[in-house]
Amino acid sequence: MKKLNLIPYPEKIEYLGGSVSAAVLDRFTKQTAEPNEYGEEGYSIQIDETGAVVTAGTAYGFFRAEQTMKQLRNYAELPCLCITDSPAFPYRGFLLDSVRHMQSTEELKKLIDAAALFKFNKMHWHLSDDQGFRMESERYPKLNEIGSYRSSSDFGGEHIQARYGGFYTKAQIREIVAYCAERHIEVIPELDMPGHTTAIIASYPAVSCRRLAVEVQTKQGIFDNLLCAGDEKTFAFLFDLLDEICELFPSEHIHIGGDEAPKKRWEECPKCRAKKNELGLKNFEELQGWFVNRIIEFLAAKGKKAIVWNESLNSNNLDTSATVQMWMDRNGKSAVWANRGNHVIVSPFFSYYCDYPYCQTPVKKTYEYDPYFKGLAPIMRKYVLGVEAPLWTEYIGDFDRACYLAFPRFAAVAERGWSRKEHLDYDSFKLRFACLVPMLNKTGIKPAPQSDWDPDKIHRITDTVKFYKNKIDLESIKNSWNTTYRKE
Ligand SMILES: [Zn+2]
Structure with missing residues (x-):
């Protein structure tokens, strides 16, 4: 039987025989189940001649059921059926880079609505990096006066000679967090450290190793400037800033980066060298581990858990309460980490990075990537919390381009994160996505044409x-x- 045009495809559909007008969905009955019966996000929808009944144990479950019903409303006539559904993975999300290019709050809301339609439940919001600092800070106003603006933009060989920048005010951030909460999406802010911090260092040079004035970066890449690990001022600064961030974002997790941090500055810095010796550490990677673990400990005292990029495993001493986000792991450390019973989220560069053109990363490749990645022991699969599709924006200057690259990739990753393996079928996904394009268009999202994403x-x-x-x-x-x- 042809699959119903639903993404992500539900766990189980039983056909009861006969059909009814889809109008029954407009007057459905809600039935509350015991919370354990369907799991945190699970639900069932029964549709027959007598009407439609939606059952769930939580508000999350009812909301996910509504997304399924939105897609079912594309039909005039529906088969009588019973859908029983719940996600394969608890963590299903997207990363949005608002540093290299910002999005308006209206654009963010369109993206969030589309993400909700595919049952994503996390928005990882990348808000600080070399090229800008995008959160309002009352405690450290120079982060906005200086750190939020760059003098030009030099991405992908293109030079744009114009000051670029801005930041989200606390009111705007609260508005987005609330908008996501209504859609049962958790917003996880990222404060990247100790690298990718040029905008912070440009604002407050005292927290860097050289304590010299630098400019907010205009180019993409990996830069030498690091926050100084040997100076207590750095930690006082970060703890204050994290207090402000935690006050704005009620999320269980805070992302603290940890990626792409060359150790040149630390090796040259007398304070960092002294700190490494004082702690009896073998190398500067271990110093990064110590740095990151101090932040993790600080967050834990506030009831928060940390997520870090997989380079944080290079220290070999990462606190095991952290969740590792695997994006580029050539030496298999993420598998070792998970096989020891620690949590991982997968965002594989070669399959999930949405900023690359479809010719390089076609949707088939995204769809067919197995989140139970190479090296993971089958009995340790439960330590893979889920999937996240990163939308980095060095090359994405406007919203239409963002939508072109994110859709259908977000839908593909969402299905991978929600649906059971027996329902995964790329050819069927292509047909089902084509049927959902008009819905996306209506909300202001223009996906790429299929000839581009399926080259x-x-x-x-x-x-x-x-x-x-x-x-x-x-x-x-x-x-x-x-x-x-x-x-x-
Ligand atoms: Zn230093």
Whole structure:
């Protein structure tokens, strides 16, 4: 039987025989179950001649059921059926980078509505980085006066000579957090540290190793500036800032970054060297572990858990209460981490990164990536909390481009995170997504055309070459082939 046009596809659909007008959904009855009966987000929908009954044990469950009903309303006539549904993974979300390019609160709300439609339950909001600081801080106003603005933008070889920036006021942040809460989406803010902190250091040089004035970065990349691990001033600053952040974001988790932090500045810094020796640490990676663990301990005292990027495992001493977000893990440390009974979220660069063109990362590749990643022991699968699709915005200057790259990728990751393996079928996903495009269009989201997100082999190569080189030559075709088909 042809699948109903639903994404993510429900756990179980029983067909009861016969059909009814979809109008029965407009006057459904709510029935509250015992919370344990359906799990935190589970629900059932029964549709027959007598009407529609939605059963769930929690507000989350009722909300997820409503999203299914929204999609069912695309039909005029529905088969009589009983849907019993719950997610495969508890963590299903997207990352939005509002640093490299900001989005208006209206745009954020459109994106959040679309994410909710596919039953995402987390929004990881990347709000601080080298190129800008995007949260209002009353405690540290220079983070906004200086850190929120860059003098130009130099992403992807394009130079835009114009001051760029701004920040979300506390009122705007509260508005977005509340908007997400109504949709049962948790907003997880990210304060990246000790690297990716040029905007912070530009505002308050005293928290860096060299204590010298720097400019907010205009380029993408990995930079040497780090917060100083050897100076207590750094921790006092971070604790104050985290107090402010925790007050704004009621989320269980706070993301504290930990990625791409070259140790050059720490190696040169007398205070960092002294701290490393005082603690008897073997190397500066261990010093990062100590740094991150202090922050984790501070957050734990406030009842918060930390998420970190997988480079934080390089220290080999990361506090086991942290959840590791795996994005680029060449040495398999995330698998070792999970196999020891610690939590992981998967955001694989080669499959889930939404900022790359579809020729390089077609939706098929995203859809078919197995969150039970290489090296994970089958009995440790429960330590994979779920999936997250990152939308980095160096190359995404406007909302239409963001939507073009995020959809249908968000839908693909959402299905991977919610649906059971036996229902995963890329060809069916293509058909079902096509049927949901008009719904997205109505909410102001324009997904990419299918010919772009489901490219043939020739276009995968030629378009990838164009993206990187803007011209076609033999050498770049060879490079592109290697990049495109690596790991497949
Ligand atoms: Zn230092």
